[in-house]
Amino acid sequence: MVQKTPYIWFDGNLVPWDEAQVHVLTHALHYGVGVFEGIRAYNCGDCSAVFRLPEHVRRFFDSARILRMTIPHSEQTITDAIVDTLKANNMKEGYIRPLSFFGAGAMGVLPKDNPVQTIIATWPWGAYLGEDALEKGIRVCTSSFTRHHVNVMMTKSKAVGNYVNSVLAKMEAVDDGYDEALMLDTNGYVSEASGANIFIVRRGIIKTTPLTSILEGITRDSLMVVAKAMGYTVVEQQFTRDELYVADEAFFCGTAAELTPIREVDRRQIGTGEFPISRALQKEFFKVVQGQDPAYEGWLHRYSC
Numbered sequence: 465m466v467q468k469t470p471y472i473w474f475d476g477n478l479v480p481w482d483e484a485q486v487h488v489l490t491h492a493l494h495y496g497v498g499v500f501e502g503i504r505a506y507n508c509g510d511c512s513a514v515f516r517l518p519e520h521v522r523r524f525f526d527s528a529r530i531l532r533m534t535i536p537h538s539e540q541t542i543t544d545a546i547v548d549t550l551k552a553n554n555m556k557e558g559y560i561r562p563l564s565f566f567g568a569g570a571m572g573v574l575p576k577d578n579p580v581q582t583i584i585a586t587w588p589w590g591a592y593l594g595e596d597a598l599e600k601g602i603r604v605c606t607s608s609f610t611r612h613h614v615n616v617m618m619t620k621s622k623a624v625g626n627y628v629n630s631v632l633a634k635m636e637a638v639d640d641g642y643d644e645a646l647m648l649d650t651n652g653y654v655s656e657a658s659g660a661n662i663f664i665v666r667r668g669i670i671k672t673t674p675l676t677s678i679l680e681g682i683t684r685d686s687l688m689v690v691a692k693a694m695g696y697t698v699v700e701q702q703f704t705r706d707e708l709y710v711a712d713e714a715f716f717c718g719t720a721a722e723l724t725p726i727r728e729v730d731r732r733q734i735g736t737g738e739f740p741i742s743r744a745l746q747k748e749f750f751k752v753v754q755g756q757d758p759a760y761e762g763w764l765h766r767y768s769c
């Protein structure tokens with residue numbers, strides 16, 4: 465159950481958590497047209513910092529543009545509202561969920577008299593895939609659900625409706641005893657997880673899926689930059705499930721997932737079961753988000769509660 469916090473920003477005002485409600489004829493509840501973001505704030509010791517806030521806010525608005533939804537606020541207003549909500553909730557660290565959606569008004573597929581509503585919620589969210597996941601890695605299965613064709617759903621939009629595909633994949637994986645689902649694209653190549661991007665390490669090369677059917681992950685981008693700065697070769701290249709099977713290491717990454725090693729895929733251990741490169745990247749990633757690496761100060765939007 466999500467842990468409540470005192471306030472949610474709702475169409476310009478901070479309202480008590482339990483009062484942030486919508487009508488059951490909200491268009492997005494019926495037709496799935498909304499956009500959202502997942503953002504994390506980290507405790508950096510003497511203050512806190514939201515990780516890559518401008519990039520997340522820009523993607524939030526880009527997602528809306530793709531869906532022909534006009535968010536009735538500026539990027540600056542949303543940026544300020546995110547920090548204000550964190551402060552109002554006295555959150556030195558935690559997860560931030562902006563959501564914008566077609567509200568109640570007309571019913572029917574065409575949203576014509578439906579206001580675009582916007583909320584920003586924040587709550588504590590620890591290890592996305594379980595406390596042991598970051599340390600020991602997770603077990604993954606290839607999903608029977610295929611990632612969206614790029615002209616069926618708009619996969620560069622973090623659109624609410626896209627996540628029916630993710631929910632079905634995740635439910636199937638968990639019911640079958642795994643921690644997460646690996647989804648293939650419509651051509652059968654590895655795409656991403658239900659809520660994270662994927663990397664593999666093979667013969668010292670770090671490889672990730674190109675920007676085809678996947679969400680353009682900000683953590684993915686960050687890790688590519690950090691890995692290159694650490695001296696690794698990083699390529700964006702399609703790969704198949706059996707290349708994943710014979711990889712030396714593999715990991716998922718995302719705002720919620722952070723960097724979660726994968727220890728097994730479809731009952732095949734990945735590599736030796738040790739993941740030194742993933743571990744080194746994970747260690748550097750947490751130094752970066754916690755403000756311990758000055759080279760990445762530009763990625764931190766600092767604030768104090």
Ligand SMILES: Cc1[nH+]cc(COP(=O)(O)O)c(CN[C@@H](CCC(=O)O)C(=O)O)c1O
Binds near residue numbers: 630720721
């Ligand atoms: C499909 C998908 N792919 C990749 C990513 C990684 O993107 P980024 O966070 O920018 O690195 C996410 C984020 N998934 C968000 C929602 C998770 C959820 O269960 O809800 C997240 O990680 O916040 C996805 O949902």
